[in-house]
Amino acid sequence: MPYDPMLVKPMRDDMTSMDVEELMDAAAVDAFMAREGSKLIFINSVCGCAAGQARPALRIALQHETKPDHVGTVFAGQDVEATVKARGFFEQVPPSSPSVALFKGSELAFFMPRHMIESRDANTIAFELVGQFDEHCA
Amino acid sequence: MGTFHDHKGELHGITVVVDLKDDRLYVGRCDTVLPQGVVLLDADMHDAAEPKYDGTTMSKAAYLENATKFGVWPRIERVVVPTEDVESIRKLGDL
Numbered sequence: 656m657p658y659d660p661m662l663v664k665p666m667r668d669d670m671t672s673m674d675v676e677e678l679m680d681a682a683a684v685d686a687f688m689a690r691e692g693s694k695l696i697f698i699n700s701v702c703g704c705a706a707g708q709a710r711p712a713l714r715i716a717l718q719h720e721t722k723p724d725h726v727g728t729v730f731a732g733q734d735v736e737a738t739v740k741a742r743g744f745f746e747q748v749p750p751s752s753p754s755v756a757l758f759k760g761s762e763l764a765f766f767m768p769r770h771m772i773e774s775r776d777a778n779t780i781a782f783e784l785v786g787q788f789d790e791h792c793a
Numbered sequence: 794m795g796t797f798h799d800h801k802g803e804l805h806g807i808t809v810v811v812d813l814k815d816d817r818l819y820v821g822r823c824d825t826v827l828p829q830g831v832v833l834l835d836a837d838m839h840d841a842a843e844p845k846y847d848g849t850t851m852s853k854a855a856y857l858e859n860a861t862k863f864g865v866w867p868r869i870e871r872v873v874v875p876t877e878d879v880e881s882i883r884k885l886g887d888l
Contacts (some may be wrong), residue, residue, distance in 0.1 A: 748863040768864040770808035
């Protein structure tokens with residue numbers, strides 16, 4: 656059951672304040688994935704244990720000179736249709752949230768599952784993301 | 794910012810490997826560690842002695858090598874792993 660929209664609003668605002676595009680339905684995900692260039696989809700989550708570090712990490716990483724051409728987010732457990740649609744583009748990996756999927760065109764180039772976020776601080780996660788940006792988005 | 798449940802212990806919300814004293818292990822999100830067992834959510838169980846569809850088996854190490862890359866498929870919604878069966882608990886992210 657989705658959380659109260661008022662509860663998750665700050666977590667949504669956290670994403671939009673770093674100019675990440677909210678993908679709230681399947682059509683929005685399809686349109687996002689149809690774009691040219693590199694793309695990142697952040698699977699947002701209410702989980703404080705992991706997402707509490709993942710969002711700040713993405714904020715840090717997006718300050719790097721090399722970054723994905725397009726950055727979008729779906730909210731697991733909230734925007735269910737959009738999340739299912741997004742996961743369809745990386746169905747070879749088990750679902751987890753928060754998580755990060757990086758695409759080169761439409762091909763999945765890198766996936767950071769939840770367990771690679773848990774217990775790590777934002778700077779450590781950001782460092783890993785920046786390395787992937789350099790490799791796949793340059 | 795987010796939902797926190799600090800009273801559930803330091804492993805709450807963390808993806809862990811619960812290695813058993815036999816050929817089995819569980820990987821899942823730890824809910825809490827109780828005296829009677831470890832409560833896991835969205836877990837998978839691997840039995841290194843059980844043949845797969847092609848008749849071969851997969852060692853615990855080989856299974857964990859895959860799990861560390863992408864995680865595991867959550868085939869078990871909730872399980873309590875009895876304390877007396879547990880050999881060790883480790884964070885998957887530390888492997």
